[in-house]
Amino acid sequence: MQQTRVRRPRIADVAEAAGVSKAAVSFAFNNPERLKPETADRIRVVASELGYRPHPVARMLSAQRTMTIGVLTPQPLSQVFANPFFAYFAEGVSSVTEEHGFGLLLISPLRGSLTRALDRATVDGVVALGLDENHPEIEAIRRASVPMVLVDAPGWVEHSSVQVDDEAGARAAAEHVVGLGHRDVLIIAVEGPVANPSPDEGPNGGQEIGESVTARRLRGYLSALEPAGLEVGPGSIVVAPATFEGGEAAFLRAWEDGFRPTAVLAMSDALAIGALQASRHLRLRVPRDLSVVGFDDLPIGRFSDPPLTTVHQPVRRKGEEAARLLLDGLGARAGSPAQHRMLKTRLVVRRSTGAPPAGAGREEVGLGE
Amino acid sequence: MQQTRVRRPRIADVAEAAGVSKAAVSFAFNNPERLKPETADRIRVVASELGYRPHPVARMLSAQRTMTIGVLTPQPLSQVFANPFFAYFAEGVSSVTEEHGFGLLLISPLRGSLTRALDRATVDGVVALGLDENHPEIEAIRRASVPMVLVDAPGWVEHSSVQVDDEAGARAAAEHVVGLGHRDVLIIAVEGPVANPSPDEGPNGGQEIGESVTARRLRGYLSALEPAGLEVGPGSIVVAPATFEGGEAAFLRAWEDGFRPTAVLAMSDALAIGALQASRHLRLRVPRDLSVVGFDDLPIGRFSDPPLTTVHQPVRRKGEEAARLLLDGLGARAGSPAQHRMLKTRLVVRRSTGAPPAGAGREEVGLGE
């Protein structure tokens, strides 16, 4: 009974069985109007009896397009998915790719190399998330000359881009906190894939980190904190992966190091919610004892207790715009100029921020722990 | 300057430029040991000068494999990503596919048809999430005979499966709540892609819903509630999409309909957290006035306030196991028997559940609103 691996029927098999040419079979599926209706029907019947399905790879090769677009991330997918941000971004991308009948391929480093992954990827174009100039393989990626839209990275001449005004958003967050009277603020930065490339671990590392999202947001924070005369010392910036756990651990670590902030500026909502949890462990009340500001404005921020003050960025729309730009570029004959979109951010004040506690300003407030 | 669309160099171009055959070029990349070292080097130099990259689609066609696996979801991706559950599952899948050098393609219905999407998908195998017998295209999908591992669906003879003991988990949740003394419990079910196919809207719709996850969990709940003499009336089961917003809205809706539960059994953590938020709006204190139990045990459950009592299921591991099973099956010569894994669930009691309030049992407790 068990056939020794029945070979998948191919177009030639159908053609033979139906007594027509391969071309006729192809037409029956793709240009039925070129055949006599009854012929087309007969071919389709035969095809279905044989269980024939056109081989998608062969079709791609011949058609010279894959009807698939890629989402490129410099981190392994297991890391990418850990940040809820990605789901919303992907939701945006997929909503427009789906509408246009494109599939979605996730592209992450293959055995350490993004270039290798990109070379293997069967896509018509790519939405690259957080791929900045500092990426070690950036030149190779550029040379691959796959149609590409950059997200959260400054665009290049040849590639369109979708950005968000990270710096202004971060500044607004910091100004809010300064305006409430806080003097001791902890910054929780997201541990980028592109870590600070220079060995110099200076806290004002804006320059070294390069134009990553982290760098831009940090610049935004500092541009509000420094003019207000707040010293942002080495201990007041901690770095963590953009996850709940990361935020919790980061805050706890800072606390153990003796830092007693009255406000936290977190570079993502996930980090902020982690910090919220950490503060609960330490029996700090938010916002009475501690103010927390996030970044992203993911739905989860509305559902935390208290609801999170955060910087809104249109995450879903970023995905949509990027996908649209990419598809437009694919449709247009080559030579259409790159477009660069800068989307706005805005501070959303909810209930996780308030005035600092009365006794603040000294290092030893003696709360909790 | 602007060349009229410089054609991508192909292997023949490299061969000609290097004065060798196509085969030699191919060897230079894939079997360098078959060439004299200097020849291989020379070819590679020429190739790189021309900017040659082997065409991935052609390679797939020839190699008869794509080195890509698909994750198939019956819902549009925009819906799929809205449930945080998916990110963790995908994390699991991707961790093993990445390790083996496989890419990840997301497969969702194409213009309404999953079959169409599957036929277009260039994958060596598929992990199908929540694809149960009731799916209208199930027969066509089966016939496609793509290597497939079913997740959260009973396996078929020909396909391996990874499941979780939903029924036992749900029963444990309900028993916990009953054990605490609750009599008025609200069930928030997830609105499946496969909604109840029969028009009969009976509340005990376990049968009609078929073997979906929702059906299994509902059976589990009822198997603990009914023996305890709790009546599970029409008003006590509400349905919502598995998102934060869905849970919030569902609870509010039930409340407006006059239902006054002292406990909520939610079929996902996202729903539970939404319910938590709704209870805050209504000024119900959890767990004093209301107990809430989730399902999944996603990290977010640890970070809610109060931390969520929930049914743990190994979401990440489900993804890993499915991917592993699939890859094993691909490696093995055909005929290796399907394997079926049933993973355990367990109740994790945190702080969102407690005894019902003293005055409970009557419908009009007069709390909040």
Place this chain on the structure above:
DNA sequence: CGCGTTTACTGAACCGGTTTAGGACCCGAG
């Protein structure tokens, strides 16, 4: 020097479709 073996490479078939140019046939008009 002659013969068998290696080495280094090539030509052609193959993967499974799509598409273009054109052939066979039939019809109606001149």
Place this chain on the structure above:
DNA sequence: CTCGGGTCCTAAACCGGTTCAGTAAACGCG
């Protein structure tokens, strides 16, 4: 009867690689 035109279908080229069988030259060796 012939010619133009339309209909329906086919042969062959093509997409861009990999691989198998085979060959020519170099090599080892008695």
